[in-house]
Amino acid sequence: MNTIGIGLLGAGTVGGTLIHRLVTEHAAIAAKTGLDLQVRRVAVRDPAKPRSFEIPEGMFTTDPMSMIEDPDVDLVVEVMGGQEPAGDLVLRALETGKPVVTANKELIAARGDELIAAAEKSGVALLFEAAVGGGIPIIRPLSETLAGERITRVMGIVNGTTNYILTRMAEEGTAYADALGQAQDLGYAEPDPTADVEGADAAAKAAILASLAFGTWVGLDHVPHSGISQVTATDIRYARDLGYTIKLLGIAEDTPQGVSARVHPVLLPHDHPLSSIRGATNAIFIEGPAIDTLLFAGPGAGGDPTATAVLGDVIDAAREILAGAQVAPRIRFAPSSLADFGAIPTKWYVRLEVEDRPGVLAQIAAAFGEASVSIKSVWQEGTDDEATLLIVTHRAPEADQENALRTVGNLDCVNAVAAAIRVESEEA
Amino acid sequence: MNTIGIGLLGAGTVGGTLIHRLVTEHAAIAAKTGLDLQVRRVAVRDPAKPRSFEIPEGMFTTDPMSMIEDPDVDLVVEVMGGQEPAGDLVLRALETGKPVVTANKELIAARGDELIAAAEKSGVALLFEAAVGGGIPIIRPLSETLAGERITRVMGIVNGTTNYILTRMAEEGTAYADALGQAQDLGYAEPDPTADVEGADAAAKAAILASLAFGTWVGLDHVPHSGISQVTATDIRYARDLGYTIKLLGIAEDTPQGVSARVHPVLLPHDHPLSSIRGATNAIFIEGPAIDTLLFAGPGAGGDPTATAVLGDVIDAAREILAGAQVAPRIRFAPSSLADFGAIPTKWYVRLEVEDRPGVLAQIAAAFGEASVSIKSVWQEGTDDEATLLIVTHRAPEADQENALRTVGNLDCVNAVAAAIRVESEEA
Numbered sequence: 001m002n003t004i005g006i007g008l009l010g011a012g013t014v015g016g017t018l019i020h021r022l023v024t025e026h027a028a029i030a031a032k033t034g035l036d037l038q039v040r041r042v043a044v045r046d047p048a049k050p051r052s053f054e055i056p057e058g059m060f061t062t063d064p065m066s067m068i069e070d071p072d073v074d075l076v077v078e079v080m081g082g083q084e085p086a087g088d089l090v091l092r093a094l095e096t097g098k099p100v101v102t103a104n105k106e107l108i109a110a111r112g113d114e115l116i117a118a119a120e121k122s123g124v125a126l127l128f129e130a131a132v133g134g135g136i137p138i139i140r141p142l143s144e145t146l147a148g149e150r151i152t153r154v155m156g157i158v159n160g161t162t163n164y165i166l167t168r169m170a171e172e173g174t175a176y177a178d179a180l181g182q183a184q185d186l187g188y189a190e191p192d193p194t195a196d197v198e199g200a201d202a203a204a205k206a207a208i209l210a211s212l213a214f215g216t217w218v219g220l221d222h223v224p225h226s227g228i229s230q231v232t233a234t235d236i237r238y239a240r241d242l243g244y245t246i247k248l249l250g251i252a253e254d255t256p257q258g259v260s261a262r263v264h265p266v267l268l269p270h271d272h273p274l275s276s277i278r279g280a281t282n283a284i285f286i287e288g289p290a291i292d293t294l295l296f297a298g299p300g301a302g303g304d305p306t307a308t309a310v311l312g313d314v315i316d317a318a319r320e321i322l323a324g325a326q327v328a329p330r331i332r333f334a335p336s337s338l339a340d341f342g343a344i345p346t347k348w349y350v351r352l353e354v355e356d357r358p359g360v361l362a363q364i365a366a367a368f369g370e371a372s373v374s375i376k377s378v379w380q381e382g383t384d385d386e387a388t389l390l391i392v393t394h395r396a397p398e399a400d401q402e403n404a405l406r407t408v409g410n411l412d413c414v415n416a417v418a419a420a421i422r423v424e425s426e427e428a
Numbered sequence: 429m430n431t432i433g434i435g436l437l438g439a440g441t442v443g444g445t446l447i448h449r450l451v452t453e454h455a456a457i458a459a460k461t462g463l464d465l466q467v468r469r470v471a472v473r474d475p476a477k478p479r480s481f482e483i484p485e486g487m488f489t490t491d492p493m494s495m496i497e498d499p500d501v502d503l504v505v506e507v508m509g510g511q512e513p514a515g516d517l518v519l520r521a522l523e524t525g526k527p528v529v530t531a532n533k534e535l536i537a538a539r540g541d542e543l544i545a546a547a548e549k550s551g552v553a554l555l556f557e558a559a560v561g562g563g564i565p566i567i568r569p570l571s572e573t574l575a576g577e578r579i580t581r582v583m584g585i586v587n588g589t590t591n592y593i594l595t596r597m598a599e600e601g602t603a604y605a606d607a608l609g610q611a612q613d614l615g616y617a618e619p620d621p622t623a624d625v626e627g628a629d630a631a632a633k634a635a636i637l638a639s640l641a642f643g644t645w646v647g648l649d650h651v652p653h654s655g656i657s658q659v660t661a662t663d664i665r666y667a668r669d670l671g672y673t674i675k676l677l678g679i680a681e682d683t684p685q686g687v688s689a690r691v692h693p694v695l696l697p698h699d700h701p702l703s704s705i706r707g708a709t710n711a712i713f714i715e716g717p718a719i720d721t722l723l724f725a726g727p728g729a730g731g732d733p734t735a736t737a738v739l740g741d742v743i744d745a746a747r748e749i750l751a752g753a754q755v756a757p758r759i760r761f762a763p764s765s766l767a768d769f770g771a772i773p774t775k776w777y778v779r780l781e782v783e784d785r786p787g788v789l790a791q792i793a794a795a796f797g798e799a800s801v802s803i804k805s806v807w808q809e810g811t812d813d814e815a816t817l818l819i820v821t822h823r824a825p826e827a828d829q830e831n832a833l834r835t836v837g838n839l840d841c842v843n844a845v846a847a848a849i850r851v852e853s854e855e856a
Contacts, residue, residue: 021576021718025576025578028578029575029576031643031760031762032575032643032760032762033575033760034760129573135718135719135720135722136722137565137568137569137573137574137722140565140568140569140572140573141565141568141569144568144740144743144744145557145565145568145737145740146565146736146740147457147460147461147739147740147743147744148449148453148457148735148736148739148740148742148743149736149739149740150453150456215459215460273725276704288736289732290449290563290732290733290735290736291563291726291727291732291733291736292563292726292727292732292733293726293727294563294564294565294724294725294726294727295723295724295725295726296722296723296724297701297722297723298719298720298721298722298723299719299720299721299722304717304718304719304720305718305719305720307576307718308574308576308577308716308718308719309573311575311576311577312572312573312574312575312576312577314576315572315575315576316572316575323751323753323754324753325751325752325753326751332459332460332461332462334459334460
């Protein structure tokens with residue numbers, strides 16, 4: 001039997017589920033893979049804490065460094081989360097020549113280039129299938145199966161919390177705050193939901209997707225992001241009437257201006273495959289000249305799906321150990337220019353509260369025109385002496401769009417820029 | 429530079445596209461993967477035939493065996509199709525210690541166990557990502573990323589021709605023969621469409637999916653299949669009114685009766701993710717306790733998507749060669765009992781042409797009851813003295829359902845069993 005000793009950094013939801021499955025499904029995994037996977041050490045802060053799984057008492061340690069260096073540990077699984085101390089521990093394990101499996105998108109987005117280089121130097125694997133899309137196989141397809149494709153764009157619903165909130169808002173007309181409260185009640189959102197609702201979680205995943213899709217390192221600093229806390233049920237309704245669904249997307253593109261990654265709410269045409277992804281489900285949509293389009297959809301979070309992804313990586317890393325060789329470099333980064341977000345062509349949906357008198361539309365159209373942004377469609381709804389204008393622009397560089405918005409917002413006849421959300425559609 | 433010499437068996441649509449891309453994208457692939465992939469020999473029947481790609485004249489050979497044994501060839505790509513001589517050539521290459529990449533579902537479904545064993549014995553890779561789902565990454569996710577999941581069911585639209593035909597019939601009310609003609613005009617269907625429309629192509633893919641998902645070899649002989657040539661626009665319309673879409677599915681299940689794979693037209697609830705897959709697109713839907721459900725969708729055929737899948741495998745196999753080790757066994761088969769199709773619980777939609785007189789429904793219901801099949805719903809439409817009965821049964825063993833159908837068909841009051849199609853829904 002091919003025995004592999006596993007050491008875990010962390011034993012929270014994902015770690016606990018993983019340990020439970022390594023124990024209860026030991027025989028099934030052995031039959032399917034020929035591997036005898038043994039949990040040997042578990043590094044935690046508080047060994048006395050009640051856990052959902054059972055392991056022999058002596059297996060816990062509060063000294064992660066000794067766990068990493070334990071000769072009985074062949075393979076390190078990092079499921080403690082957060083950038084540090086996880087990052088330094090992972091780096092240490094790789095330098096010691098031990099392959100690492102991690103579910104930590106924050107860490108990979110922040111220090112992925114350094115860690116991948118350390119793994120390559122030691123000739124061991126660094127695998128992170130669970131870091132994006134939870135249980136959806138996406139890292140391996142992107143970095144291996146599609147290695148021969150010139151991917152042009154990856155768009156993903158990579159945060160289940162926000163997609164759940166947007167779905168409630170769209171389907172029931174729930175206000176943002178109420179939908180967030182429901183998500184918190186169901187455990188989909190944290191007590192402090194900032195990382196999810198303001199887009200930071202999705203930005204880390206977008207950075208990873210962009211780096212893998214385009215083979216160039218895109219650090220988290222290069223991913224402008226905004227979240228959904230400013231999205232209103234009103235705009236969701238207006239967008240629907242115009243033929244769009246509002247989703248929070250991570251978008252990674254290979255543009256003439258360079259490689260780009262960004263996260264923000266987006267109006268997507270109803271018939272786009274990502275528009276129909278409901279609730280906490282995640283989905284990733286890949287475009288390329290040969291494959292045309294691919295869609296991957298499934299559970300983006302949760303202990304069970306994430307543990308499945310981690311387990312797949314553990315099995316893969318174990319095979320490499322037994323083969324005595326790294327079939328890497330799995331991931332190589334070539335230098336490439338990153339696009340300035342201001343140069344990326346975007347389209348906008350803008351909702352303006354304006355005075356309802358003749359000449360207003362002409363003034364607004366002129367302001368857009370001066371900023372070199374042309375208007376695709378205008379829809380006007382009057383209410384007493386104020387009117388609502390819904391404007392969808394044609395594609396123009398992001399900087400011009402923002403400039404146009406500022407100018408329009410300063411017009412006397414414009415009482416408020418009530419909303420401004422980017423639009424992703426195939427048209428110019 | 430890490431140079432790998434490639435020999436091709438066949439240079440048709442997929443092979444030609446692959447050669448073209450290996451040449452035109454050589455630098456891009458090298459930058460992304462560190463590999464210098466060189467086409468060295470191409471074995472074809474007729475070197476004089478006009479081709480869509482250019483290679484030096486001396487690269488062609490009509491002697492595939494000499495190509496396999498050429499020391500300049502490190503890796504063999506089989507894209508000639510068909511069971512033989514492809515099978516013996518692939519076996520020979522593996523025995524010679526050369527990894528093989530193939531897109532040949534027919535071959536893998538027929539001789540996969542033997543070829544996988546030969547690959548393992550020689551310690552080289554046998555990769556076939558392109559054999560199922562064309563450009564959709566599915567083989568690697570199933571056999572690697574999901575290696576730690578106890579998959580319960582895989583359902584797939586794995587034949588684009590039939591999905592195109594069914595989509596035309598559903599959306600435009602086109603008759604089967606006309607929709608087939610359109611598919612042939614567009615090149616989606618062969619002049620002899622039998623393998624597609626009668627389900628044999630899908631059966632080979634279902635056999636492969638079942639074997640990988642459940643880790644037990646399911647030979648093509650164990651995949652009962654039927655196609656769509658008996659599906660009428662009338663039944664598609666009736667099914668729609670009852671809340672279902674008709675799709676040709678490959679279904680692989682781990683049941684209490686054993687592992688099962690089958691292909692037939694199916695009534696799927698409108699809200700099932702596979703119901704919305706239109707045209708020639710393929711999609712695979714995977715269920716398991718931890719991942720819940722995963723959906724993969726994309727182009728199931730065509731030179732370009734298929735070449736992308738082959739190229740991903742080539743890159744993977746090349747990495748193994750350079751690492752000097754096989755990180756296999758990628759796929760292991762453990763013995764497991766295969767289910768007898770007659771024992772699998774199925775549900776049926778049945779359309780009967782019956783005499784329109786009192787007592788007929790009672791007679792029919794009694795006949796179903798005698799065969800231990802209970803009826804879930806009945807919908808009747810009268811036309812003069814004949815009536816149409818649409819019956820949906822509850823779940824019962826396939827053998828009982830077939831038995832019930834025979835008995836009902838023999839009743840005097842039943843003029844014809846106009847249609848009988850299985851139903852897949854979550855309810856009993």
